[in-house]
Amino acid sequence: MFTQMKTPAILFFILFLCGIFFTAAIAADDAPQVDPALELIHALGCKGCHVIRGKGGSLATDLTQIGSRLSAEQIEVQLTSDPTTRLKGFMPSYISLPKNDLKRVSKYLYNLH
Ligand code: HEC
Incomplete structure (x- = not known):
């Protein structure tokens, strides 16, 4: 019961982190020195x-x-x-x-x- 409720929140959090990393990677690529x-x-x-x-x-x-x-x-x-x-x-x-x-x-x- 406890783990069932937490799973979506954890998944959402992981996706959120991935989003941050991807955005940072794209921004770094888009801004050549x-x-x-x-x-x-x-x-x-x-x-x-x-x-x-x-x-x-x-x-x-x-x-x-x-x-x-x-x-x-x-x-x-x-x-x-x-x-x-x-x-x-x-x-x-x-x-x-x-x-x-x-x-x-x-x-x-x-x-x-
Ligand atoms: C409107 C055209 C024009 C523009 C814009 C221009 N130049 Fe020139 N440039 C010339 C011409 C024509 C000569 C040859 C002049 C002479 O007889 O001394 C020349 C010569 C030079 C030379 C010497 C080349 C040699 O073979 O001795 C340099 C260095 C130079 N330009 C750099 C620049 C830089 C840097 C810029 C931009 C900040 C610039 N030029 C913008 C037309 C231009």
Whole structure:
């Protein structure tokens, strides 16, 4: 008599725990760690003109291997340079970006190669 009454409650409790574990597992799968630098690169539209790791526009150079030619500092200089001093001046200047963001993007690109 005692065990008969408790069984549904125990089953319900076990199902409830399974639900928590499944939800946690799905949440962990759904939230891959996105590199903040990559988020910036997406938000700033770099891929509108540049290919990065196989995706992006072909208006300018592929940046995937840029780290083999430029240092992180040189990439940062490119990002903040005055467009009128460049050969093809249509890359916008990102000089108004916070210094931390500039460093983040430059380091990310430098480390890609
Ligand atoms: C509107 C198009 C456009 C956008 C958007 C753009 N670029 Fe560029 N980018 C260019 C062009 C054109 C050049 C070549 C400029 C020159 O002659 O110096 C260039 C050059 C570069 C270079 C030097 C490449 C080399 O081969 O020396 C780097 C690094 C770079 N861009 C990074 C970025 C990053 C990072 C972003 C996003 C924050 C970005 N670009 C957004 C058009 C663009």
